[in-house]
Each structure stands twice: as structure tokens, then as C-alpha cells.
Amino acid sequence: MAPGVNEDPAILRTEAVSKSFGRFKALAGISCEFHRGRLTAIIGPNGAGKSTYFNLLSGALAPSGGRILFEGRDITGLAQARFAALGIAKSFQITSIFPELTVHENVRAVLQAREIRLNFWRSRNAYPQFVAAAAALLERVGLGGRARVIAGRLAHGEQRALEIAMALASRPRLLLLDEPTAGMSPEETQAMMILIAGLVPAHTVILVEHKMKLVMGIAERVLVLHHGEVLAIGTPDEIRANDEVRRVYLGQREH
Amino acid sequence: MIAVFLTRAARHRALLAALFLLVLPFLLPFRATAVNVLIDGLFAVGFNLVYGYVGLLSFGHAALFGGGAYATGLALLRLGLPWYGALALGLVAGAGIAGVIGLLATRTRGIYFAMVTLALAECVYYLAYQASGVTGGENGLRGIVLTKIDLFGLDLDFVDPLTRYFVIATIVALALAALSRILASPFGAVMEMVRENEARARASGVDVRAVRVLAFVLSGAFSGLAGGLQALHLAIVPIETLDYGNSGMVVMMCLLGGAGTFFGPFIGALVFLLLQNLVALVSSHWQLPVGVVFMACVLFLPRGIWGQLARWRPA
Numbered sequence: 001m002a003p004g005v006n007e008d009p010a011i012l013r014t015e016a017v018s019k020s021f022g023r024f025k026a027l028a029g030i031s032c033e034f035h036r037g038r039l040t041a042i043i044g045p046n047g048a049g050k051s052t053y054f055n056l057l058s059g060a061l062a063p064s065g066g067r068i069l070f071e072g073r074d075i076t077g078l079a080q081a082r083f084a085a086l087g088i089a090k091s092f093q094i095t096s097i098f099p100e101l102t103v104h105e106n107v108r109a110v111l112q113a114r115e116i117r118l119n120f121w122r123s124r125n126a127y128p129q130f131v132a133a134a135a136a137l138l139e140r141v142g143l144g145g146r147a148r149v150i151a152g153r154l155a156h157g158e159q160r161a162l163e164i165a166m167a168l169a170s171r172p173r174l175l176l177l178d179e180p181t182a183g184m185s186p187e188e189t190q191a192m193m194i195l196i197a198g199l200v201p202a203h204t205v206i207l208v209e210h211k212m213k214l215v216m217g218i219a220e221r222v223l224v225l226h227h228g229e230v231l232a233i234g235t236p237d238e239i240r241a242n243d244e245v246r247r248v249y250l251g252q253r254e255h
Numbered sequence: 256m257i258a259v260f261l262t263r264a265a266r267h268r269a270l271l272a273a274l275f276l277l278v279l280p281f282l283l284p285f286r287a288t289a290v291n292v293l294i295d296g297l298f299a300v301g302f303n304l305v306y307g308y309v310g311l312l313s314f315g316h317a318a319l320f321g322g323g324a325y326a327t328g329l330a331l332l333r334l335g336l337p338w339y340g341a342l343a344l345g346l347v348a349g350a351g352i353a354g355v356i357g358l359l360a361t362r363t364r365g366i367y368f369a370m371v372t373l374a375l376a377e378c379v380y381y382l383a384y385q386a387s388g389v390t391g392g393e394n395g396l397r398g399i400v401l402t403k404i405d406l407f408g409l410d411l412d413f414v415d416p417l418t419r420y421f422v423i424a425t426i427v428a429l430a431l432a433a434l435s436r437i438l439a440s441p442f443g444a445v446m447e448m449v450r451e452n453e454a455r456a457r458a459s460g461v462d463v464r465a466v467r468v469l470a471f472v473l474s475g476a477f478s479g480l481a482g483g484l485q486a487l488h489l490a491i492v493p494i495e496t497l498d499y500g501n502s503g504m505v506v507m508m509c510l511l512g513g514a515g516t517f518f519g520p521f522i523g524a525l526v527f528l529l530l531q532n533l534v535a536l537v538s539s540h541w542q543l544p545v546g547v548v549f550m551a552c553v554l555f556l557p558r559g560i561w562g563q564l565a566r567w568r569p570a
């Protein structure tokens with residue numbers, strides 16, 4: 001983000017976005033803005049609408065009502081490939097990689113697909129810049145030593161780290177992560193949280209997480225959803241002190 | 256061991272294919288089979304581009320192959336084009352028909368895709384059947400004459416079976432070399448992404464549908480070229496070229512040899528035609544034993560003959 005260009009601190013804002021599935025209203029008009037270079041966490045109990053909201057932000061679903069603005073531009077209803085082309089990358093809740101390709105090839109393919117798709121004649125290996133960039137990204141997520149392994153044979157935590165590298169490979173201006181620690185061991189979770197915390201302020205990150213405790217240490221702003229509505233929004237300290245949030249999370253002993 | 260050897264060999268796959276084509280007619284019990292292996296092999300390789308590399312099961316490839324055959328035949332017969340111009344027209348016709356079918360069929364998925372391609376191919380069949388003034392209708396397109404071929408100043412006798420084999424083999428080898436380059440290109444990498452994980456490809460900014468349509472068009476070009484070669488070889492385009500049985504045959508050849516591998520479909524065509532010819536010596540019901548072998552392959556060699564070999568590792 002060059003200084004002077006687009007003074008708006010919000011990279012993404014939603015204006016009263018809602019989503020209904022048939023007669024079921026999953027989200028009822030969420031308005032929120034997400035600031036550049038910040039890590040914002042979206043939390044809430046099961047069924048709060050976190051995943052639905054995430055899918056609207058990533059373009060996987062189109063909202064039933066309201067608008068989504070990315071860098072001041074209305075992107076409501078665009079195809080998902082267009083979201084990616086604009087600079088919105090996402091990780092999936094269920095690990096989503098290219099399992100038969102090597103770890104290195106996974107990242108390189110994403111890097112290359114951004115710039116060169118319709119060349120039928122040159123060798124795909126004739127672009128050394130992507131090889132170097134892929135190696136650097138793998139180093140960054142701690143997979144530098146695993147580059148030649150077939151991605152499907154990685155441990156679960158490593159696959160999630162690879163996914164982050166793949167999301168970064170599309171050089172996103174906004175990175176969306178859907179429960180990146182799902183199914184991880186405590187050690188893997190710890191490493192992943194450190195990795196994610198290190199992504200800001202170079203990147204803008206929106207993180208969806210079920211477990212409140214995990215994000216309180218690294219998020220700068222927290223959005224709490226409940227029954228498809230905004231329950232609270234603020235700094236982690238404000239959220240901790242919020243009576244409504246306490247009430248909703250009370251009885252959920254796991255956090 | 257074998258897998259390692261095959262991986263190394265894959266780097267020179269076009270060269271290896273050329274060597275194989277050089278000796279093929281001397282290995283087969285019937286010389287006539289060799290030309291059919293070339294043509295159907297190229298057809299199966301073209302089919303594999305959509306089935307094996309972007310995961311689309313087409314049941315309409317007869318329209319692409321047959322379209323190429325008719326275009327080449329008509330170009331020779333009615334337009335008086337030279338043989339290479341006629342072949343080029345066959346290739347373009349295959350790609351063009353594939354473009355139309357691809358644009359319509361990629362709106363659907365899975366079994367619906369297969370059904371839509373089948374239905375559209377049947378439309379092409381009936382179009383050729385009804386337009387008998389141009390295509391010869393149910394009698395097929397007859398009277399194609401090609402006895403001499405001029406290749407870079409060489410005047411080749413296309414009637415001589417061995418010369419004919421090597422002319423066609425050269426064209427097929429060039430097509431395989433082109434395919435090898437396409438698969439190794441950035442577009443080949445994008446096709447792999449779509450096959451491996453469609454959702455991830457989409458999230459990486461790849462327009463999955465456009466890639467599928469493009470792959471279908473490329474597949475149509477190879478299939479159309481194969482059809483054109485068959486028109487030159489047979490000197491007639493039978494209406495059966497457009498029949499859905501032809502679409503089914505190419506699926507079997509591809510699966511038999513190994514979908515998604517470079518040589519697999521070619522090996523599949525070879526095995527299929529060999530079996531067909533050998534069984535036909537003793538009985539006219541060749542479909543039954545070939546069908547049994549096909550089912551055995553699907554059950555015990557799910558990756559196909561070549562696909563299984565390439566993965567084999569000693570215990």
C-alpha cells in the first residue's frame with residue numbers, strides 16, 4: 001500500500017450483508033469494516049454464522065442482501081475467481097492443496113497461474129523467478145526443508161502451513177483464514193498462531209476461529225457473531241469485558 | 256526400479272514415442288493394424304487431454320473425430336485442397352466442433368456433462384446423416400483419392416502400405432511432440448491445478464471453466480487430426496465414424512492404457528486393436544472377450560496398463 005493512495009483505513013467493508021438459505025436466515029445484516037495491516041478475528045459459538053460470513057467475504061457465496069466493498073469498490077456478487085484476481089486470498093476450513101504435486105510445485109503453480117496461464121508452448125520451468133519466490137515463501141512458513149515432498153504425504157499441520165504459503169503466493173492484499181488450526185495438535189496450533197501473528201502488518205488478515213482463547217493474544221480487533229448478528233466488536237480487552245459476550249460463551253467450557 | 260526407469264524415460268517421451276512408432280509395423284502380426292493403432296492412438300491421446308488431464312468424461316468425442324474426418328474428406332473431394340491443407344482443415348474442424356460442444360457442455364458437471372456431450376454428438380451424427388447431398392448420408396463420403404504425397408520435394412507413393420504407415424507415423428509423432436510441449440507448458444500446469452483441486456485452482460484466480468473449454472478445444476484439434484488421417488487412410492468416411500460407439504471405444508482405449516499418463520492411451524489403443532484383430536480370427540463376436548479384458552483391467556488395474564507399470568515398485 002503506497003502512501004497517499006486510498007486514504008481509507010478500511011480495506012474491506014460490508015454494509016448490511018445478509019444471507020438466507022431458503023427460509024433460514026443465516027446472517028441478518030452485518031456491517032463491519034476491516035482495517036489495512038491488521039489482524040481481525042471473527043469469533044462466535046457454533047452456528048453463529050461465522051462460516052457463512054467468511055464465504056461471503058471470500059466470494060464463495062453471494063449475499064442475499066447488502067453490499068461488500070473492497071478498497072472502495074463494490075464487489076458484491078462477483079465470481080470467486082474475480083475475488084482472487086482482485087487480491088483476496090483464502091485458506092479453506094478443510095485442507096485444500098494439490099495433493100499429488102510436490103510442496104514446492106504447489107506454491108509455484110499458484111505463483112505462476114497469477115501471471116502466465118495461456119502459454120501453451122514454453123516450458124513451465126522456464127521462469128526461474130517463480131522457483132525462487134516459491135522457495136522464499138516455503139521458508140517463511142517453515143517448510144523450507146520439505147519442498148520436494150509430495151504434498152499429500154505431509155503431516156496435517158504442515159499441510160495447513162502449506163496452504164498459508166499458497167494463499168500468500170497469490171500475493172493477496174487481503175488474506176482470509178478459516179479455522180486454520182482445525183484438527184491440529186496443541187504444538188501445531190501454537191506454531192500456526194505464531195506464523196499468523198507474523199503476517200501483519202505486511203498483510204491484512206481476517207481470521208475465523210471457533211475457540212475464543214486462541215485469538216485473544218494475536219488479534220487487534222475481534223468481531224463476535226451470535227445467531228447471525230453482530231454481538232460485539234472491539235479490541236480483545238473490550239471483548240473480554242463485554243457482558244453479552246461472556247453470557248453467550250458461558251457454559252461453553254472449552255475455552 | 257521400473258517406476259524410476261519410466262520416470263527418467265518420461266523426460267524423452269516424444270523421442271521414445273517416435274522410436275516406438277518406427278518399429279511398430281514390424282512387431283504386429285498384421286501390418287494394417289499398425290496404421291489403425293496410429294490413428295486410434297492419436298484419438299485416444301486427444302481424448303485423454305480432457306478425461307485424464309482436466310477430469311471431464313466426454314461421451315461425444317466421435318463428433319470431433321468424425322468432424323475432422325468429414326472436413327478432410329470434403330476438402331480433398333470438393334474443395335480440391337492439397338492433402339496437408341485438408342488435414343489442417345480436419346484439425347480446425349475438430350477444434351471448432353469441440354469449441355461449440357465444450358462451451359455448452361461445461362455448463363454442467365459429472366454425469367450430466369457426459370450426457371450433454373453424447374446428445375450433442377448425436378446431433379452431429381444426424382446432421383451428417385440428413386445432409387446426404389454433401390456428406391453422402393448413410394453411404395458415407397466416398398471417392399476420396401490420394402495416391403501421391405509430396406513431402407518437402409519427396410514424391411511419396413501413398414498406396415504402398417509401409418510408406419503410408421511412415422507418412423502417418425511422422426504426423427502422429429509431430430502431434431505427440433506438440434502435446435508433450437503443451438503438457439509441460441504453463442497452461443499444462445494450470446490444467447493440473449484444475450484436475451488436482453478445482454476449488455483451490457479457483458481460489459488461486461484460475462477461471463476453471465475457461466480452462467476446461469480450452470482443453471476441450473485442444474482435445475478436439477488432436478481428435479480432428481486423427482479423424483483426418485483416417486479419411487486419408489481409408490479413402491472413405493463411413494457414417495459410423497460419427498457413431499456413439501466410436502465415442503465409447505476411445506473411452507475404453509484410454510482407460511485400458513491408463514488415463515492421465517502420456518503413453519497410456521496409445522498403449523490402450525494398441526492392446527484394444529490387437530485383441531480385436533486376434534479374436535476376430537476365430538470368431539466374429541470379438542466384443543465379448545475384449546469386454547471381459549476391459550472389465551478385468553478396470554477391476555485389477557484401475558490405473559490402466561501403463562499407469563500401473565509406471566507406479567510399480569518391487570515389494
